[in-house]
Amino acid sequence: MTxxxxxxxxxxxxxxxxxxxxxxxxxxxxxxxTAASSKDVSAERIPAKVSPDTTLTVGAPDLKVxxxxxxxxxxxxxxxxxxxxxxxxxxxxxxRADALDICSAAEIxxxxxxxxxxxxxxxxxxxxKDPVKNPIYELGIAPGAEVDTIADLRGKxxxxxxxxxxxxxxxxxxxxxGLTQKDVQLVEIASxxxxxxxxxxxxxxxxxxxxxxxxxxxxxxxxxxxxxTIKHGLRDDPAHLWALTESVSDAxxxxxxxxxxxxxxxxxxxxxxxxxxxxxxxYVEDQGLSREDGEYLVTRVGHPDIPADWTAxxxxxxxxxxxxxxxxxxxxxxxxxxFDRRYESVAAEAVAAxxxxx
Numbered sequence: 001m002t003x004x005x006x007x008x009x010x011x012x013x014x015x016x017x018x019x020x021x022x023x024x025x026x027x028x029x030x031x032x033x034t035a036a037s038s039k040d041v042s043a044e045r046i047p048a049k050v051s052p053d054t055t056l057t058v059g060a061p062d063l064k065v066x067x068x069x070x071x072x073x074x075x076x077x078x079x080x081x082x083x084x085x086x087x088x089x090x091x092x093x094x095x096r097a098d099a100l101d102i103c104s105a106a107e108i109x110x111x112x113x114x115x116x117x118x119x120x121x122x123x124x125x126x127x128x129k130d131p132v133k134n135p136i137y138e139l140g141i142a143p144g145a146e147v148d149t150i151a152d153l154r155g156k157x158x159x160x161x162x163x164x165x166x167x168x169x170x171x172x173x174x175x176x177x178g179l180t181q182k183d184v185q186l187v188e189i190a191s192x193x194x195x196x197x198x199x200x201x202x203x204x205x206x207x208x209x210x211x212x213x214x215x216x217x218x219x220x221x222x223x224x225x226x227x228x229t230i231k232h233g234l235r236d237d238p239a240h241l242w243a244l245t246e247s248v249s250d251a252x253x254x255x256x257x258x259x260x261x262x263x264x265x266x267x268x269x270x271x272x273x274x275x276x277x278x279x280x281x282x283y284v285e286d287q288g289l290s291r292e293d294g295e296y297l298v299t300r301v302g303h304p305d306i307p308a309d310w311t312a313x314x315x316x317x318x319x320x321x322x323x324x325x326x327x328x329x330x331x332x333x334x335x336x337x338x339f340d341r342r343y344e345s346v347a348a349e350a351v352a353a354x355x356x357x358x
Contacts, residue, residue: 036119038337039245041254046342050255055079058260059086059094059103060241062282066267069274069281076263078256088164089190091242092118101247102257106165107238110338111321115330121248121340124241124261124347125313126268127305131235134302137169137209140197140218143226145206150177150232153184159196159208160186162328165236166196166209168320171327173209173232181327200227212300213293238313248340258346265347266354268304308348314339 056078058064064082067073083100085091088109094100095118102123113120128134141147147156150173161167174180187205189195196208197218210218215229241264247253271278275298283294307313318335325332 034117035331035333036114036117036245038114038333039119039249041121041245041249041340042342044249044254044342045251046258047251047255050078050259051252052078054252054256055081056101056247056253056256056260057081057083057099059083059091059100060264061086061286063104063264063267065282065286066271066278067263069277070267070270072263072267072270077259080260088112092116095120095244098246100244101253102241102243102260105240105242107240107317107320108163108165108168108324110240110242111317111324112163114333114338119245120338121243121245122240122338123243123248123257123340123343124264125307125310126239126347127235127307127313128237128301129303129305131237131302132233134237134300135231135234136236137166137211137232138215138229139173139232140200140208140210140215141228141230142200142203142206143222144203147207147230149230151179153177153207154179155184156206157185157187157204159189159191159199159205161189161191164191166191166211168324169209169232169234169236171323172234175323176232176234197221201225212297213289216293216296235316238316243340248342254342258343261343261346262350265306265350268306269351269354272303306347306351308345310339310341310344 058080061082061084064073067076083094083103085094085100086104088105091100091103091105092109092113094103095113110120110122139150145156147153153174158170159166160170170186174184189199189205191209194214194217196205196210197214199205200208200210200218201222209232210229218227219229221227241257241261243257248257279291279294279298283289283297284291287294289297314335317338321335322332324330
């Protein structure tokens with residue numbers, strides 16, 4: 001069952017977290033809203049050249065830093081307004097306000113957008129080589145929860161955010177463990193900052209998916225009390241460039257998006273091949289993390305996989321749609337609606353043109 005409850009005892013959120021929380025909550029599935037019309041843009045021609053006067057508003061702060069560090073940012077053949085936002089909830093709100101053309105996000109936001117009437121397209125896809133060995137998330141286990149495997153989740157309280165990638169992962173974990181929502185207590189909490197690690201450390205939930213440096217910090221802070229993490233054994237690696245359908249329908253913006261995808265793809269390879277520069281320039285200088293944390297994150301991410309064929313990606317997206325539709329009582333739809341396949345080979349071809357293998 002799903003329990004909606006206030007979580008006492010959290011640390012006071014930062015201003016950024018406080019501002020972000022309403023966006024996360026509004027991103028959750030709302031059954032009263034109507035699905036997007038999902039305009040078919042496949043027959044619309046993308047111009048061969050982009051006008052230098054075209055402007056894209058881009059929500060991908062890490063891409064901006066990668067282009068700066070690699071010396072590529074001044075070579076963009078169009079104008080860019082960089083928005084300091086990324087991820088599904090923030091991007092969704094900006095799309096709805098007509099304040100964003102394209103952003104970086106995982107797989108769930110585009111699905112949720114469709115169900116809540118926001119027409120968007122996925123225009124680039126990136127995965128991780130050996131994704132099970134290099135997961136984004138691990139399942140954080142609270143001290144004393146007595147969870148050693150995912151089968152031990154029966155009867156436990158699990159942090160759950162239905163509008164985020166973490167929520168879909170929880171459902172996949174339950175499915176893998178042979179459990180249903182009725183076998184556990186899903187505690188609905190939006191995942192922002194260190195909310196999930198704090199809830200675990202305070203034993204307000206028994207399990208929660210936590211990512212990246214939060215894994216290291218959680219174990220450092222609460223490991224002495226018995227906190228642990230367990231591997232879920234599932235792939236959780238989809239990453240996309242995600243665009244407003246209105247933007248890919250505009251001739252000049254569609255051409256600018258094609259060029260942006262090329263720069264994005266080459267940036268992924270540059271980051272992979274320059275880990276020391278990335279740790280210093282992004283994690284330390286831009287994000288304010290320690291060098292140790294930056295090196296930990298570089299090790300966890302593995303290596304990028306940029307496919308030239310999206311068939312497998314669409315198939316996996318369909319499985320996610322079907323699972324969420326069943327578990328959240330939504331209407332299933334065809335995953336193809338979410339992908340603008342005019343851009344399917346752009347990223348891989350840009351990488352190949354640089355003499356590197358995707």
